[in-house]
Amino acid sequence: MILTQDTSPSDETSLRYPGWRVVLACFLMALFLFGFGLYGHGVYLAELQRQNGWSAALISGASTLSLLLANIFATFTNELVARLGPRRLVLLGMAALAASMTLLALASTPWQLYVAFMLMSLGWIGMGTIVIAAVVSLWFVRRRGLAISLAFTGASAGGVVVTPLLVFLVERLGFAVAMLTAMAVMVAVLVPVAVAWIGLPPAAAPAEAEADDSSQDQTSSAPGEASRAKLMGSVAFWTISIPFALALTAQIAFIVHQIALLEPKIGRGNAGFAVSAMTLMAIVGRLGLGMVVDRFDPRLVTAASLVSQAAALLTILQSDSVPIVLVACAVFGFSVGNLITLPPLIIHREFNAASFVVVMGLSNAISGTIGALGPGLVGMVRDWSGGYDAALALCIALELVAAVIIVQRGRLSWRPAAAEGRG
Numbered sequence: 001m002i003l004t005q006d007t008s009p010s011d012e013t014s015l016r017y018p019g020w021r022v023v024l025a026c027f028l029m030a031l032f033l034f035g036f037g038l039y040g041h042g043v044y045l046a047e048l049q050r051q052n053g054w055s056a057a058l059i060s061g062a063s064t065l066s067l068l069l070a071n072i073f074a075t076f077t078n079e080l081v082a083r084l085g086p087r088r089l090v091l092l093g094m095a096a097l098a099a100s101m102t103l104l105a106l107a108s109t110p111w112q113l114y115v116a117f118m119l120m121s122l123g124w125i126g127m128g129t130i131v132i133a134a135v136v137s138l139w140f141v142r143r144r145g146l147a148i149s150l151a152f153t154g155a156s157a158g159g160v161v162v163t164p165l166l167v168f169l170v171e172r173l174g175f176a177v178a179m180l181t182a183m184a185v186m187v188a189v190l191v192p193v194a195v196a197w198i199g200l201p202p203a204a205a206p207a208e209a210e211a212d213d214s215s216q217d218q219t220s221s222a223p224g225e226a227s228r229a230k231l232m233g234s235v236a237f238w239t240i241s242i243p244f245a246l247a248l249t250a251q252i253a254f255i256v257h258q259i260a261l262l263e264p265k266i267g268r269g270n271a272g273f274a275v276s277a278m279t280l281m282a283i284v285g286r287l288g289l290g291m292v293v294d295r296f297d298p299r300l301v302t303a304a305s306l307v308s309q310a311a312a313l314l315t316i317l318q319s320d321s322v323p324i325v326l327v328a329c330a331v332f333g334f335s336v337g338n339l340i341t342l343p344p345l346i347i348h349r350e351f352n353a354a355s356f357v358v359v360m361g362l363s364n365a366i367s368g369t370i371g372a373l374g375p376g377l378v379g380m381v382r383d384w385s386g387g388y389d390a391a392l393a394l395c396i397a398l399e400l401v402a403a404v405i406i407v408q409r410g411r412l413s414w415r416p417a418a419a420e421g422r423g
């Protein structure tokens with residue numbers, strides 16, 4: 001097969017390769033989306049409660065609705081990409097997020113609050129992890145793991161950069177002006193970037209076809225033509241979706257309860273430092289893994305990540321030593337970001353390119369929806385048991401079960417379906 005110079009896999013190692021501009025664009029998308037669409041929720045809750053006197057339950061209910069709707073809508077990302085194309089979908093996602101921020105800035109009634117957060121869920125569809133993974137994957141084959149890791153690093157950077165800046169603007173300008181200013185900056189940065197850099201590479205389909213044929217010859221265990229009905233009956237699909245759902249349940253629960261869990265052990269100040277250490281290591285882990293992940297089986301890498309998180313939680317459960325607990329939180333954080341990076345890499349190896357967005361969307365919807373239940377589940381176990389020991393034990397068990405399931409592909413391979421897809 002003849003490839004153009006721009007899309008040859010060997011070009012991916014050059015900084016002049018245009019795919020790296022796509023990675024930068026996706027990094028910026030993730031930075032603003034996670035900064036305003038996830039980490040900013042705490043700012044919205046505090047300011048809207050102070051400004052309008054709304055209860056925490058009312059505001060957090062809208063926040064939860066936004067994340068749940070985003071996971072449900074993610075199932076249909078494939079149809080949206082096919083109908084609109086990646087650039088138009090990204091621009092619509094930006095418009096939805098900008099409208100959400102504008103409405104939040106001006107919200108004076110509960111219905112405006114809920115409409116704003118529903119618009120935010122649409123922002124997740126146009127700018128979220130599925131679209132980012134799909135866009136980056138079109139441009140990369142050999143360095144796909146590194147490219148996706150770098151793009152998703154914007155998600156962690158959103159918590160480190162965007163949210164503190166939003167807090168700063170709120171203190172200086174007030175909530176409404178701060179939100180409108182932040183929205184204007186986002187639009188001014190992202191729209192030109194999306195128009196210039198988000199799109200399809202020349203001859204993308206042949207490059208993808210060759211890459212996927214090569215990888216599927218070695219590792220394919222899933223149907224070639226992935227309808228949602230077939231996926232629901234595919235062992236390969238469930239050995240991806242179930243473990244990541246269990247792992248995200250434990251991970252999200254620990255992140256949400258981390259301060260409350262650690263404060264009795266090491267004090268509030270050290271607990272806050274532990275959160276910072278975990279977040280920093282999430283960035284380090286994502287970048288570090290991205291440099292080498294293309295050389296390894298992503299299922300085995302996932303299993304190692306899950307076991308390391310379980311070991312970190314076990315250490316926290318058994319120790320009250322400040323240095324040991326801080327190190328354990330850092331170890332846990334090393335794999336936090338990688339639970340977003342690894343699913344698309346596994347899916348690319350085991351499903352054909354045409355099926356990627358369908359598989360990624362349905363898997364994300366399942367794992368994200370189940371993972372969102374984690375904080376409530378751990379809270380119930382904590383209240384039932386009178387402490388966090390049983391809750392931590394539950395999280396450890398979920399991580400270990402997930403690690404066992406994720407390595408089962410080789411034993412549960414569905415070869416007839418794979419052969420049918422390649423026929």
